[in-house]
Amino acid sequence: MSDRKQSTDVLVIGGGMAGLAGALALRENGAQVTLVERAPEFGEVGAGLQMAPNASRVLKRWGLLGKALEIGVRPKHLVFRDAVTGEELTRQTLGSDFEARYGAPYVVIHRSDLHRILLEACQAAGVRLVNDVMVESVETIGGRGIAHTAAGEDYEADVVIGADGLKSTLRSGVAQDSPVPSSYVAYRGTVPVTADTPPADLEDVIVYLGPDCHLVQYPLRKGELLNTVAVFKSASFERGEEQYGGVDELEAAYADCVPAVREALKNLATGIRWPMYDRDPIENWVAGRLVLMGDAAHPMLQYLAQGACQALEDAAVLQDVSLGTVFTDEGVHAAAWDQAIRDFNTMRAARTSRVQRTARIWGESWHVSGLSRTLRNLLFKSRKDGDFQYNDWLYGRDQPGAPADKDNARTVVLSA
Template sequence: MSEYPNSTDVLVVGGGMAGLAGALALRENGANVTLVERAPEFGEVGAGLQMAPNASRVLKRWGLLEKALEIGVQPKHLVFRDAVTGEELTRQSLHGEFEDRYGAPYVVIHRSDLHRVLLEGCVAAGVNLVNDVTVDSVETVDGRGVVHTAAGVDYEADVVIAADGLKSTLRPLVASDEPVSSAYVAYRGTVPITADTPATDLEDVVVYLGPDCHLVQYPLRKGELLNTVAVFKSPSFERGEEQYGGVDELEAAYKDCVPAVQAALANLGTGIRWPMYDRDPIENWVAGRMVLMGDAAHPMLQYLAQGACQALEDAAVLQDVTAGTVFAADRVNPADWDEAISAFNTARAARTARVQRTARVWGESWHVSGLARTLRNLLFKSRQDNDFQYNDWLYGQAGEGVPAPGAPRVASRLTA
């Protein structure tokens, strides 16, 4: 018998996208899972997010994709334009050949809606969800993870999943790093789509690329809302100010952009802005019986729209590497956890590091000026629709993980 009254197979720290996905994945394998969240209620802030096929395949696996499609939007195209001239640079059709190739749709969805889909999935699966728990530390004692909380209540588990985000309390157990400032900030906003909303592009994800700035628009909630995100290089953020008491920086960043971009700034909520950070990739995510996942392990800039997508990939691979060992014959085998979390770390670290690094480079290419902008536009315009050479490594089904002993290959499971 455990000396800890709060004992479970798996203890997940953090109730965001990654934590809920990880909890659901392991509960699907038969584990007793407790998830603790510091907030008094579950919820998600922000606006829309893009869910590429590598993520929607995971929802499909869990039987949650239809719920996401009921409230989300399947855009017809991903379109890039020059923000200064308005000219189209390239587009990717997101139906037909694209969906057939990647085995799942491209979906745009409000962050709170995707969070609710995952939360309801956890509730239905029987995950034990606990709010108002602030985790201070984790240690490994006699082969089990012990979680110490601010309230003095301890939890014990065979394994602890640290999914506590960019500013993770538990990441210092494996790395002595800090978040890296990008010098860019984002303003976001969602407004109702009305008869006065310009009809252009309401079925697409449209990205306008400008010097030191970009703007993204797409519909949400079955076309009821228009989501707008403006990202620009901020002098005040470079000085260390996360928030700023005016909109002069925002207006100045887009002063040379086409009227359609400038008009879209009116859709933004300017009461708060999101400073953009990531971290340098790390190879090791494991400390004893604790393992990082999601933004705690691999926070990334948003230029590839992969933050939530990689969290869902994490959960799918975690499910696979535990299915044939830890949960063999429908019985949890605690002795196999060390091998399982090591296999998860090995399967995911290189993949997510590539996404993190590519997101940085991709963002730099969006924001160039002068000759570099001319060359970028020429390169983009040389690409034909349904040229998948730049998509396959990210959206494709190969290389998304490794098989656990006795388990099917992750690549094939992710298409199920």
């Protein structure tokens, strides 16, 4: 063990959404928190992000929802259309009834904006933030977690939170697995809104479903930007090529779609594409005093728009299980971490496993063709606006911050 050692109550490894949320949650409980990030500076790549009420409730708990609403957009509807015909299949109004039911609004926001809000909240709360730290391994010695870095400096903490993402180094401590490629890739783009932008694109989240492809559009930054995401099955990715030197695959994937979809492809930045991976769910996220959270624990495909949402849920539950056990009116009881992180793992693993598996099935239903597409469309059209049975399990009344529910909320999944 190195003689160069830094000690803290909580060490968080990873400065993405999950790491920042976890650091903030435990700092609010009174912990001394150090967060280390391998990159030389903090930042978030990508474009738009959908925050369903199960995530915006967590921001509301921390007093950050107002900041998100200042820069984000409250869409009026979530709309699904057939990409080949343009026919509307179903819609969910996201207005007052929706917000009252789930205790918070549906918000779309730029990933970098949400990341900045969480980063500034951590800074204001007194989280110690350190860049250029590559953690190679974590072990538990004498009831404390020891993180060994590439630079030879160790960090010691009562508990270590592994939030190092899809390609987590720390996950090998609990599972010998690898990311699972999905065959699908995404191109993303954000462009300024102009006079030619269709007005409906500035009010709603619109999803076009096509054979082996889909396209999503919604506004960002108070309606000043239009966010577009195109996802399609890629032969080159199936061959093992993460990047591809052309746009012929992209154009061919949407050749049979309506003009509005093909026109939207012009909004994409085609210099880089995003291969889509997840991992198979695992039951155990704990190794000694190391516990995983966020994509390190449960990376998921994007079809339910729940990746960041589930990371925020993780942080809220970790905050709940440690308050009153580890952190009490009598002081900090470090020995209670063993039970707290086991409780966290137990409470979250089944929930996130369901989201991971449903995201896979949901994506399959989006991309069907032939008779399956006809049946899918009929099923979607049978759902009426305001029917919450497909939302309740996910946006949930029994999740962190949800309003009390005296009814028997149905938990049917459309794709299950």
